[in-house]
Amino acid sequence: MHGARANGRSCLAAAAAALVLAGGRAEAVEWSGRFMLTANGNEVGGDHTGQTREFLELTTRGPVFVQNRGALSILLERTAGLEGGRGVLRPLGRLDLEGGSYRLQLRHRPDQPASYTNDDSSVRETHMNFTFSRPGLPMLRLQSFSGRREDESVPGRRLLSERRADLSHSLEWIRGGAGYRRSHSEDTGAGTSVKTEQYRLDGGVQPSLSGPFRIALDGGASRDVSRRQDGRRTENRLYSYSSQAGYAPRGNLDISAQHALRVADMKSSTSGGFRRSGEQTILGRVFWKPVAPVIVLAERESRLPVGDGFLFETARAQAIVEGNVTQAVHLRGQYLRTFYLSGGEGAPRHWWTGAGNARLFRGVELRTDLGLTRDGPSGDQTREQYEIRTRPTSFVRFDAIGRIERRGPSIEGLTPSLYLVRGEAQYVAPRGPRPTVVWEDRYTPRTGRRDRFVTAIVDLLSTGGTTLNVSVNRTSGLGGGLPKSELLSAGVRASMRLQGGAALSGSYHVSHRPRQPDQRNFAAALEWRF
Amino acid sequence: MRPSVRGPRPSGARALSRAAAFFAAALLAAALFPTPATPDPVPEPSRANHHADPVTGVRRIATAPVGDCAQCHVPHDAEIGMVNPTELFMENTNQLCYTTQSLGGCHADLPLGYPAREADRMPEGAPYPGYFEANAAGQRLAGLEYRVRWPGAATFENAAIAPGGRYFSPHASDPDMPRLDATGRGSCHSCHDPHGTPNPFDQLTATYLNGGGAASSGPPANFQLCFECHSTWGPSGMDPENRLIADYYDPGRNPEGTAGHQIRRDPDIALYWPVSVRTGDMLSCSDCHNPHGSRGQDGVTPNAFLLSDERKGWSGITDPINDPEQSRRFCLGCHIPSDGVPGSEVVRGIIMNTLPDEDAHRSTSTESCHKCHGGDYTSPQSYNVHHPSPAGL
Numbered sequence: 001m002h003g004a005r006a007n008g009r010s011c012l013a014a015a016a017a018a019l020v021l022a023g024g025r026a027e028a029v030e031w032s033g034r035f036m037l038t039a040n041g042n043e044v045g046g047d048h049t050g051q052t053r054e055f056l057e058l059t060t061r062g063p064v065f066v067q068n069r070g071a072l073s074i075l076l077e078r079t080a081g082l083e084g085g086r087g088v089l090r091p092l093g094r095l096d097l098e099g100g101s102y103r104l105q106l107r108h109r110p111d112q113p114a115s116y117t118n119d120d121s122s123v124r125e126t127h128m129n130f131t132f133s134r135p136g137l138p139m140l141r142l143q144s145f146s147g148r149r150e151d152e153s154v155p156g157r158r159l160l161s162e163r164r165a166d167l168s169h170s171l172e173w174i175r176g177g178a179g180y181r182r183s184h185s186e187d188t189g190a191g192t193s194v195k196t197e198q199y200r201l202d203g204g205v206q207p208s209l210s211g212p213f214r215i216a217l218d219g220g221a222s223r224d225v226s227r228r229q230d231g232r233r234t235e236n237r238l239y240s241y242s243s244q245a246g247y248a249p250r251g252n253l254d255i256s257a258q259h260a261l262r263v264a265d266m267k268s269s270t271s272g273g274f275r276r277s278g279e280q281t282i283l284g285r286v287f288w289k290p291v292a293p294v295i296v297l298a299e300r301e302s303r304l305p306v307g308d309g310f311l312f313e314t315a316r317a318q319a320i321v322e323g324n325v326t327q328a329v330h331l332r333g334q335y336l337r338t339f340y341l342s343g344g345e346g347a348p349r350h351w352w353t354g355a356g357n358a359r360l361f362r363g364v365e366l367r368t369d370l371g372l373t374r375d376g377p378s379g380d381q382t383r384e385q386y387e388i389r390t391r392p393t394s395f396v397r398f399d400a401i402g403r404i405e406r407r408g409p410s411i412e413g414l415t416p417s418l419y420l421v422r423g424e425a426q427y428v429a430p431r432g433p434r435p436t437v438v439w440e441d442r443y444t445p446r447t448g449r450r451d452r453f454v455t456a457i458v459d460l461l462s463t464g465g466t467t468l469n470v471s472v473n474r475t476s477g478l479g480g481g482l483p484k485s486e487l488l489s490a491g492v493r494a495s496m497r498l499q500g501g502a503a504l505s506g507s508y509h510v511s512h513r514p515r516q517p518d519q520r521n522f523a524a525a526l527e528w529r530f
Numbered sequence: 531m532r533p534s535v536r537g538p539r540p541s542g543a544r545a546l547s548r549a550a551a552f553f554a555a556a557l558l559a560a561a562l563f564p565t566p567a568t569p570d571p572v573p574e575p576s577r578a579n580h581h582a583d584p585v586t587g588v589r590r591i592a593t594a595p596v597g598d599c600a601q602c603h604v605p606h607d608a609e610i611g612m613v614n615p616t617e618l619f620m621e622n623t624n625q626l627c628y629t630t631q632s633l634g635g636c637h638a639d640l641p642l643g644y645p646a647r648e649a650d651r652m653p654e655g656a657p658y659p660g661y662f663e664a665n666a667a668g669q670r671l672a673g674l675e676y677r678v679r680w681p682g683a684a685t686f687e688n689a690a691i692a693p694g695g696r697y698f699s700p701h702a703s704d705p706d707m708p709r710l711d712a713t714g715r716g717s718c719h720s721c722h723d724p725h726g727t728p729n730p731f732d733q734l735t736a737t738y739l740n741g742g743g744a745a746s747s748g749p750p751a752n753f754q755l756c757f758e759c760h761s762t763w764g765p766s767g768m769d770p771e772n773r774l775i776a777d778y779y780d781p782g783r784n785p786e787g788t789a790g791h792q793i794r795r796d797p798d799i800a801l802y803w804p805v806s807v808r809t810g811d812m813l814s815c816s817d818c819h820n821p822h823g824s825r826g827q828d829g830v831t832p833n834a835f836l837l838s839d840e841r842k843g844w845s846g847i848t849d850p851i852n853d854p855e856q857s858r859r860f861c862l863g864c865h866i867p868s869d870g871v872p873g874s875e876v877v878r879g880i881i882m883n884t885l886p887d888e889d890a891h892r893s894t895s896t897e898s899c900h901k902c903h904g905g906d907y908t909s910p911q912s913y914n915v916h917h918p919s920p921a922g923l
Contacts, residue, residue, distance in 0.1 A: 034714045038704075040691050055705060057714070075705065092766055105708075107766045125766050143763040149770065166762045172751070179748065183762070200747040200782050220747030222782030239784040242745040242808060260744060260809055264785035277787070281795075281809045303795070303809070336802050336881065343652065344797040347883060351801055353874045373801075373872040381871040391642055405871055424829055428639065430630060438829045447894075455830040467684075472829060503713065505689060523690055527714055 033058045038525040041082050045517030070097040088113040105129040111148075123149045138173040150436030175218075176203035186229075193229035198222060214246045237265040237274075252289040258282070263306055278306035294322035312343035328359035349375040364390040374412075379409035399424040419443045434459040449480025469493045488512045502528040571602040578733055579774070580728025586653075586672030589634030596634075600625075602724070623711040624702070627718050628683040634676050640682035642675040645820075645827065645839040648876050650678050652740070660740040660878045661731055663817055679732075681815070681839065685823045685832070687715065692834035692848045694821065700824035706767030708759065719756060721821065741817075741878065743790060744810035749776040750790070756815045771907030778916035779812055788918045798886050801872060808901070817864075817878060818915075841887040843849035854898035861903075867893035 034057045041050025059073040059470030073094040080088070090113070095106040107127040125147035135141040145166040163186040170179030178201045186193040200222035209215060219241040226234045239262070246256035263278040285299040296319050303312040316339070322332040336351040339342070353371040360366055367387040374380050386402040400423040408414035422440040427433075439454040455473030472490045498504060506524040567690040575834070582587045587597025594600035603617045620626050628638040643650065643664055652661045652734035656668030664676035680686075688699045697703040700716075718724075722733050729737060736755040743750030749757050759765060761776035777783055779790040787794065790812025795803050820838035826845035834848040841863030850856040864877045866884045866889040875882040890902065898905075904913025913919035 003748075032712075036714060055707070055714075057710075077705070094766075109766045127763055127766060129763050143613075143761075145762045164762075168763075177748070177751065196783075198782055202745075202747050202751075204745070209639060218745035220745050222747035222785075224782050224785075236782065236785045238743045238747055238782050240747065240781070240810065242810075243587075258808065261809055262787075264781075264787065266750055266785060279809070285805060287805075296807075301795075312797070314797070318802070338797075338801065340797070347797045348801060348872045351874065351881060371871070371873055373874075383871045389642070398784045405874065407869075407871060422828075436829070440828060454830060455828075457830065471830065507690060529712060529714065 030061050031058060032060075034527065034529045036525065038523070040523035041521070043520045048082065052080050052082060054078045071095075101134045102132045103128065121150055123147070138171040138177075141168075141170050141172060141179075143168045176201075177203065178202070191229075194226055196224065197224040198224045212248045214244075214248075216244045218242045222432045232269040234266070234268040235274075236267075239263045254287040255285070256287070257284045261306075273419060276307040277309075279309065280304045280306060284488065293321050295320040295322070310343055313341035314344060315339040315341060330356075330357040331355070348373045363392055364388070379407070380406045380411055380414060381405075382411075382414055395427055396430045397424075397426045397428060415445070417444065417446050419445070447480035449477065449482065451475075451477040465511065466494075466496045468492070486514055500528070501530060502526065578730050580672065580733065581724055581915065582726065583672065588636075589693075590629070590636070592633060609824065616757050621712060622681075623713050624687070624715050625713075626785040627724075627877045637674065637677070637680060639685045640672070640685070640825075641677050641680060643678040644681055646678035647840070648879075654804050654806055658730065658740040659816070663731055679820060679822065681820065681822050681825050683688055684842055685825045688823055688832065690832075694831075696834050698832045698834060701821050702823065704765075706765040708765060722724065732911065738816075741793075741807065741811045741814045743779070743781070743812040744808040749779040751756065753812075753815055756821075774907060774910050774912075775916055778911035778914065780910075781810075784911055784917055786920050788913075791916060791918060793880070797883065799883060800880045801883045802881040807878070807880060812825050814878070815886040851898075851900050854896055854901075857900050857905075858895070861899040862893075867891055885923075 011200045026394075034055075036055040037052070038055075039050065039052045041048060054077070056076045057073055058075075059071050061071050068456075071094075073096075075092040075094065077090040077092070078088065091110060093106075093108045093110075095104070097104040105127070106250075107125070108130075109123065109125045111122060111124040113122055126145070127460040128142070128338070129145045130142040131139060132141075145164065147165075148163045164183065165185075166181070166183040167240075168179060170177075170181075179199075181196075181198040181200075182318050183196045183198075185196075187285075200220065202218075202220040204216070204218040206214075206216040220238070221240075222236075222238045224236040224238075240260075241262075242258065242260040244256065244258045246254060248254040256411065258281070260281045260283075261278070262280075263276065265274040265276050267274040275319055280303070280439070282302045283299060285297065288296045290296065296317075298315070298317050300315045301313070305311065318334065318336045320332070320334045322330075324330050332355045334353050338347070338351075340349070351371070351373050353369070355369045356367065366387070367385075367389075369385040369387075370382070371384075372380065372382040383406070384404045387400070389397075389399045391397045401421070403418065403420040404416055404423075405418040406414040407417045420440070420442045422438075424436070424438045426436040436457045436459075437455070440452070442451045443449070453473070453475045455471060457469055457471040459467065459469040461468040464467065470490070470492045473488075475485075475487045477485045489509060489511040491507060493505075493507040495503065495505035504524075504526055507522065509521045511519040511521075559812070580586070580805070581601075582597045582599075582622065583599045584595060584898045588601040589596045590601045590734055592666075598903055602619060604619045605617065618620065618626060620629065626732040627636060629636045630638050632808075644706050646662050648841055650662055650664045652659050652663050653668050656665070662679050662785045664671045664678050680723075686702050689703055689852040690698050691716075692698050701707060701720065702716045704716060707720055709717040709720040711719075719735075722737055723735050724733065727733050727735055728734075729739075731738070734755055735754075736758055737751060738755035739752040742752040749761070757776040757779070758805065759768070760772055762773050764773045781787075781789040782788070787810075792808055793811050793813065795807075795809045816838070818838060821836055822839075824833040824837055825842075827839045827842060828845040829839075831846035833844055833846065835850075837844055837847050837860070844863050845854045847860050850860045864875055864882065866872065866875055868885045868887040870884050870893060872884045873881050889895055890897040900914070902919070903915070904917070904919040905915075906912035907914055
């Protein structure tokens with residue numbers, strides 16, 4: 001604790017010194033700040049947990065920081081258990097600079113406890129992020145991170161004692177980039193250390209071709225080498241490439257092909273040589289719109305393994321009919337048939353779906369969605385979903401969703417496997433109370449399980465910087481070989497904006513389950529900015 | 531208590547000297563790259579500034595054209611007494627984005643279409659297919675009610691803490707966010723620029739597009755917005771495991787073919803893949819996460835870890851690694867149990883198949899998915915949902 005205070009003071013002093021250096025004239029430095037106090041807690045059967053947090057942020061925009069484009073901030077945060085006792089101070093220094101072509105961010109968190117629950121946890125971090133970009137030039141990005149984190153306060157987890165350093169620089173352009181990254185992590189708890197170097201290159205071109213032709217190429221390569229303290233070494237090499245070519249002689253016909261290759265070579269000290277994996281994909285497509293609402297798509301795909309694996313070949317034919325019957329009625333039907341030429345055994349071969357979207361009258365929309373799958377391993381299966389959404393006036397909205405799932409060995413033998421009804425109603429007046437009610441009823445005939453859920457929320461106040469809302473909800477389930485369950489909860493939440501830049505907020509919730517202790521949660525916050 | 535292996539802590543004097551050296555170096559860097567002593571530059575024209583659209587842009591007041599600067603920036607001679615910095619109509623906090631004193635409404639409320647559905651992705655043939663954006667035949671639908679990834683200000687500003695001590699909405703609540711507003715909340719500016727950006731969607735400050743990465747040798751550039759923070763160089767206060775996400779998406783560091791929950795076009799997993807999905811493409815962060823927080827798929831029991839509300843059963847997921855029931859509910863939000871209905875789930879246009887017929891894949895099983903497929907976040911090479919174990923596939 002003493003160390004934390006000392007570090008907090010030292011950070012503050014260093015930042016103040018930097019400010020004087022930066023400003024030259026202390027009287028020219030503009031300050032602003034924010035103070036925040038929060039508390040939250042939880043009580044179950046008489047056991048209390050919770051924490052408080054005090055947060056102070058001081059920010060200056062001095063002479064070197066023109067307008068709002070740069071700032072130096074000091075953040076002090078203190079957290080403690082709700083029961084009182086010791087707390088920990090966590091200072092952070094932050095510098096942001098932004099110019100016409102560059103942006104620099106620096107963050108430094110000096111050595112400090114990571115948690116108020118354990119004196120033996122600590123964290124220290126320094127970040128730097130710099131980008132420089134000018135029109136016509138690739139963007140330069142430099143990033144560095146160094147940090148140390150130690151924590152043995154999390155039950156069931158190994159002792160975490162880690163030091164990390166990471167440095168990356170890259171050049172990035174519109175369709176690609178090149179970068180180098182070096183990282184060093186040391187887990188002193190486990191006695192391991194890993195140094196990693198990564199090189200990467202990405203690029204892509206999409207030349208403008210005259211006429212009905214188009215082409216695009218993308219590719220990337222990377223090499224990632226890790227060396228461990230004990231002499232073990234791993235190396236990954238990745239090469240990936242993708243090309244696409246298209247020919248569209250008419251507006252309603254498009255023929256295209258894709259070729260993609262991905263090869264990964266992985267080697268570790270124990271594997272001996274490189275182990276190669278990946279695949280090559282060749283895809284051809286024909287897209288045709290014979291008449292206005294009809295779309296036909298045919299494709300042939302071959303996937304060839306690189307290294308271990310098996311050949312997979314398939315052909316698919318798809319037809320879509322989609323269009324507006326009237327301005328208010330939109331229909332869509334889709335049929336997909338898959339021919340498995342190699343691999344894919346047991347997968348469904350036919351899939352139908354139909355969807356309709358009708359605007360019944362102004363502000364009311366009805367959607368239906370029907371689907372059927374055939375030739376699957378478990379026979380025909382279908383699903384139906386109905387949905388209605390309406391906003392009959394600008395103040396009232398209403399959503400209702402019905403869903404039925406049916407399964408079976410044939411169309412005649414389909415039996416329902418799920419019924420679901422859900423609704424949401426809301427009165428959204430610009431002033432005054434805004435009630436919302438949500439309910440859901442789910443029944444699974446196969447298991448006999450029924451789950452119900454209903455909740456009501458009323459926004460009593462929502463104007464003038466003051467909000468107040470109350471909510472109650474009930475969730476219950478019965479049957480299906482599971483025990484009966486029930487949860488009742490209620491809560492209230494409020495916030496208020498005070499004079500002088502302060503704001504106050506709070507919430508309180510109670511939950512009740514039969515034969516279990518009640519649970520209570522609260523949270524409160526005071527914010528003041530100056 | 532186990533004995534500490536840590537060496538003696540540095541004295542206050544040493545810490546002072548190190549910290550002073552650190553800031554001196556920072557100031558040296560500042561001196562080497564002086565900031566031009568000019569006022570803030572005029573925002574350059576951009577490809578995606580939905581706020582400035584003269585038809586569907588900001589409509590806060592009637593006295594200025596739709597999408598005009600004056601909708602938010604009030605000239606000195608306006609009727610208000612106090613002028614805020616940059617002449618905004620109110621203080622530049624997140625509350626400005628939520629303002630309810632607006633003709634067209636701003637971003638306070640939950641949009642009608644929330645949560646996004648599969649139909650709310652850009653379709654095949656449109657630019658960036660698969661990106662979550664409410665659209666009509668590939669044309670973005672303008673209007674607040676179509677911002678279907680935004681759960682409303684109340685969800686984003688939810689200050690509650692989930693079991694396990696994590697914020698439900700860390701991007702608003704965590705003081706280590708890269709940009710904080712004047713009230714100390716994680717600022718919308720951390721990811722969005724109200725004046726538009728070169729990114730085609732959502733006025734994002736760094737690249738975030740649809741899935742990709744099939745031919746990438748490092749973390750895919752399409753997810754740069756997330757990796758700006760969720761990499762080794764993330765904010766100081768970030769939990770160590772949250773800094774390893776970019777490493778799990780790095781096929782150079784993890785080349786066995788599962789980095790980034792890769793889509794391998796495996797017929798045991800799916801029946802069909804859209805044209806734009808290539809073998810080796812990685813799962814988009816937004817397929818599972820919503821950076822704005824969660825209200826739960828049921829609307830009232832939010833998820834932790836910024837899990838999205840868009841898949842069925844994704845409510846109250848606060849500890850999926852340790853709770854087998856939550857683990858199954860999370861994974862079966864997309865994957866179909868072996869005794870389920872093939873094709874009954876579609877994710878990013880991929881028509882899902884039932885899982886291979888194994889005991890743990892049946893809907894009646896109670897085993898945690900993480901048990902075989904990994905739930906370890908202790909090193910850059912460990913296996914978890916971002917980098918599933920190949921042995922479990």
